Amino acid sequence: MEKTLYTITVYTENFVGLLNQITIIFTRRQINIESLTVSKSSIPGIHKFTITAETDLEMVKKVVKQIEKRIDVLKAFYHTDDDVIYQEVALYKIGAEAMLDNPEIESIVRKYNARILEVNRSYGVLELSGHTEDTQELFERLKEFHVLQFVRSGRIAITKSTVERLSDFLAEMEARNPEHQCKK
Amino acid sequence: MEKKIMKGAEALMCSLIEENVNTIFGYPGGQIITVFDALYSYRDSFQYILTRHEQGAIHAAQGYARVSGDTGVVIVTSGPGATNVITGLADAMLDSTPLVVITGQVGASLLGSDAFQETDVIGVTQPITKWSYQIRKASEIPWAVARAFYIAREGRPGPVVLDLTKDAQSEMVEFSYKKCIFIRSYQPYPELQPENIAQAAEMINKAKRPMALVGQGVLLGHAEEELKAFLTKADIPAGSTLLGLSALSSDFSLYKGLLGMHGNLGPNKKTAECDVLIAIGMRFDDRVTGDLKKYAKQAKVIHFDIDTSEIDKNVKTSVAVLGNAKETLPAVTELLQPARHTAWIQSFEACEKEEMERVIIPEIMPIAGPITMGEVVNRVSEATNHEAILVTDVGQNQMIAARYFKFSRSRSMITSGGLGTMGFGLPASIGAALGAPERRVCFFTGDGGIQMTLQELGTIMQYKIPVKIIILNNNFLGMVRQWQELFYRERYSSTPMNNPDFPKIAEAYGIAGKKVTKREDLDDAIEEMLKDNKAYLLEVEVEENGMVYPMIPAGTSVDQIILGD
Ligand SMILES: Cc1ncc(C[n+]2csc(CCOP(=O)(O)OP(=O)(O)O)c2C)c(N)n1
Ligand SMILES: [Mg+2]
Numbered sequence: 001m002e003k004t005l006y007t008i009t010v011y012t013e014n015f016v017g018l019l020n021q022i023t024i025i026f027t028r029r030q031i032n033i034e035s036l037t038v039s040k041s042s043i044p045g046i047h048k049f050t051i052t053a054e055t056d057l058e059m060v061k062k063v064v065k066q067i068e069k070r071i072d073v074l075k076a077f078y079h080t081d082d083d084v085i086y087q088e089v090a091l092y093k094i095g096a097e098a099m100l101d102n103p104e105i106e107s108i109v110r111k112y113n114a115r116i117l118e119v120n121r122s123y124g125v126l127e128l129s130g131h132t133e134d135t136q137e138l139f140e141r142l143k144e145f146h147v148l149q150f151v152r153s154g155r156i157a158i159t160k161s162t163v164e165r166l167s168d169f170l171a172e173m174e175a176r177n178p179e180h181q182c183k184k
Numbered sequence: 185m186e187k188k189i190m191k192g193a194e195a196l197m198c199s200l201i202e203e204n205v206n207t208i209f210g211y212p213g214g215q216i217i218t219v220f221d222a223l224y225s226y227r228d229s230f231q232y233i234l235t236r237h238e239q240g241a242i243h244a245a246q247g248y249a250r251v252s253g254d255t256g257v258v259i260v261t262s263g264p265g266a267t268n269v270i271t272g273l274a275d276a277m278l279d280s281t282p283l284v285v286i287t288g289q290v291g292a293s294l295l296g297s298d299a300f301q302e303t304d305v306i307g308v309t310q311p312i313t314k315w316s317y318q319i320r321k322a323s324e325i326p327w328a329v330a331r332a333f334y335i336a337r338e339g340r341p342g343p344v345v346l347d348l349t350k351d352a353q354s355e356m357v358e359f360s361y362k363k364c365i366f367i368r369s370y371q372p373y374p375e376l377q378p379e380n381i382a383q384a385a386e387m388i389n390k391a392k393r394p395m396a397l398v399g400q401g402v403l404l405g406h407a408e409e410e411l412k413a414f415l416t417k418a419d420i421p422a423g424s425t426l427l428g429l430s431a432l433s434s435d436f437s438l439y440k441g442l443l444g445m446h447g448n449l450g451p452n453k454k455t456a457e458c459d460v461l462i463a464i465g466m467r468f469d470d471r472v473t474g475d476l477k478k479y480a481k482q483a484k485v486i487h488f489d490i491d492t493s494e495i496d497k498n499v500k501t502s503v504a505v506l507g508n509a510k511e512t513l514p515a516v517t518e519l520l521q522p523a524r525h526t527a528w529i530q531s532f533e534a535c536e537k538e539e540m541e542r543v544i545i546p547e548i549m550p551i552a553g554p555i556t557m558g559e560v561v562n563r564v565s566e567a568t569n570h571e572a573i574l575v576t577d578v579g580q581n582q583m584i585a586a587r588y589f590k591f592s593r594s595r596s597m598i599t600s601g602g603l604g605t606m607g608f609g610l611p612a613s614i615g616a617a618l619g620a621p622e623r624r625v626c627f628f629t630g631d632g633g634i635q636m637t638l639q640e641l642g643t644i645m646q647y648k649i650p651v652k653i654i655i656l657n658n659n660f661l662g663m664v665r666q667w668q669e670l671f672y673r674e675r676y677s678s679t680p681m682n683n684p685d686f687p688k689i690a691e692a693y694g695i696a697g698k699k700v701t702k703r704e705d706l707d708d709a710i711e712e713m714l715k716d717n718k719a720y721l722l723e724v725e726v727e728e729n730g731m732v733y734p735m736i737p738a739g740t741s742v743d744q745i746i747l748g749d
Contacts, residue, residue, distance in 0.1 A: 012369070013369055015317075017307075017310065017316075020310055021310050024310065028311070058496075061496070062493070065492055065493035065495075065497075066493055068492075068493070069491070069492075069493045071314065071367065071369060071370045072315075072370075073369060074368070074369040173368045173369075173371070174368065176371070177368070178365050179365065179366065
């Protein structure tokens with residue numbers, strides 16, 4: 001089956017050890033995680049994982065079910081790039097001399113819509129958000145100025161759909177809570 | 185309720201009482217000693233079984249859980265105590281057995297320091313448990329225990345580990361208990377889907393050659409009667425997985441036998457002929473399906489399961505009926521039209537006849553030559569009126585026992601299915617005897633497997649556990665020998681075994697026993713073994729070159745089943 005880059009988003013309770021529980025599901029099936037971002041979600045107490053991995057549709061469905069099967073996972077979803085708006089952040093560190101000696105860097109910054117985060121006597125730091133190809137392109141463009149460091153974050157993504165699946169899910173689950181039902 | 189201040193260890197005892205635990209299997213040690221001290225104060229509240237090895241404790245708890253339907257409870261120390269239960273956890277995970285395993289752990293301040301007997305129990309157990317959690321504060325104990333029992337028991341059952349740090353055991357806490365009835369991130373029972381139920385019923389109503397595959401889900405859901413009603417109404421023949429055995433009694437007219445690698449000819453071959461395949465609480469293990477690429481391709485597949493992740497995992501389904509079989513089966517049954525599939529059901533008979541002549545008769549009624557495993561199993565089954573609980577180890581003994589032991593009551597077959605753990609049987613039989621004290625337990629094992637957990641004879645001695653141990657001794661790691669004979673040009677690498685005098689070992693433990701080498705002595709020996717309700721070890725010298733047939737060689741398809749020569 002055809003391989004595609006999928007974005008898998010996972011919402012979990014905030015317990016120690018969930019990252020391991022989720023990543024071993026990929027490892028066991030020989031799927032390489034391309035990028036991983038973990039942070040608090042907009043809902044207090046709930047963490048969000050955004051994972052990208054290249055695999056086929058059948059496998060991504062199985063993986064998502066296996067992730068959801070973990071007790072402290074609330075919900076997991078998979079998306080193709082078409083379903084989401086996504087972004088990464090990249091940082092580029094360039095020596096101060098190169099920055100000062102090459103005025104074209106400024107036009108590059110403008111052209112790519114990058115930002116200058118810091119310039120000091122030793123180096124300057126540029127920032128660009130975009131897709132992998134964009135941040136990579138800027139890296140290639142800056143190579144001749146001797147990039148001292150280049151880092152890229154994992155992907156973060158927002159769905160295009162208008163349904164807020166997690167909040168719906170939470171409401172649905174809470175409605176199931178017997179205690180809740182007793183109170184009513 | 186009046187609140188009491190107590191140590192964490194005592195809070196653990198009180199929590200276990202709140203969960204109606206009455207039997208605990210375990211083994212003490214330095215990092216769990218405070219819990220065992222509390223257990224001493226509560227010794228009248230629990231039946232406590234000290235096994236001779238932690239692996240024995242967890243397998244015993246598995247046997248206990250599987251016959252009783254209750255959650256098995258194990259308490260062991262940190263480090264080696266915890267690592268000794270790993271095999272049992274993996275086994276219980278694959279075989280969906282509800283367990284709560286409490287491991288001691290070093291004090292929270294020492295975590296991560298490579299302290300004496302510190303093992304990363306959570307890290308090690310996460311992939312082989314339904315849930316594992318480290319308790320570092322006494323105040324978390326009631327919450328974690330309540331959650332552990334809920335998770336182990338509800339939905340598809342499984343093992344849970346609670347890793348309890350030493351300081352949490354001795355810290356003082358005000359005890360109050362609240363049972364867990366809801367976890368927002370866990371939905372143990374998927375909501376019934378009326379559409380799928382209707383679709384499944386329609387598919388079955390239209391079927392000309394329907395066939396059901398019965399798995400352990402039926403036993404776990406206590407849906408035996410619902411299953412019978414379902415099969416009877418639409419006249420559907422059924423095969424059983426290894427773990428589904430005893431859900432239908434052996435003489436139930438629509439029961440057509442065991443599925444899988446060493447199962448019966450009929451149910452295996454007919455999976456390649458049926459038009460609608462109805463899987464109920466089973467997971468299409470490769471030992472059942474053989475080559476998936478050729479498995480039941482002609483059939484529409486209906487899959488009843490409680491675990492969403494099982495749907496389409498191995499076999500693509502046409503309709504998934506999610507939920508507890510106890511609810512989903514009657515819901516579908518109600519929509520079924522009574523049907524008769526006489527010709528289809530009769531078509532099993534040719535297979536039955538062929539298997540009877542070529543395999544079964546020679547195996548259970550040989551006229552000459554060494555004793556066979558099958559005749560021992562058959563006679564013990566008859567002598568116990570097919571009412572006993574069968575416990576097996578792993579290997580040829582297991583397959584022959586599964587094939588020839590008969591069942592008239594549910595929850596009567598305890599075996600390590602998914603993991604195939606040699607050494608599982610002896611401790612599991614202890615647990616089975618404790619979990620169903622009114623029933624007789626017959627445990628069949630091999631000369632290899634019994635020696636993997638042989639020390640549990642000590643547990644049998646100490647607690648006077650009335651298990652009947654039958655060693656089918658072929659002086660070989662027989663199942664591996666069989667593969668070597670068939671697929672490795674009879675190169676018997678590492679499979680012949682020199683064995684001790686087993687009844688003498690039993691004698692050292694005060695357990696009566698006998699060794700039988702001749703056919704004519706077998707019946708008397710079985711009678712002697714069964715004459716009272718005490719432990720007994722019967723060693724039977726059986727055919728060294730015995731083979732288990734039929735066989736679906738690994739990787740071939742179910743209709744390529746072979747009957748031997
Ligand atoms: C712990 C473990 N180790 C190895 C195996 C592989 N294995 C499966 S069956 C078998 C032979 C069992 O020999 P025995 O207990 O004598 O039973 P028999 O097949 O002869 O009845 C072996 C080694 C296993 N299943 N479990
Ligand atoms: Mg053997």
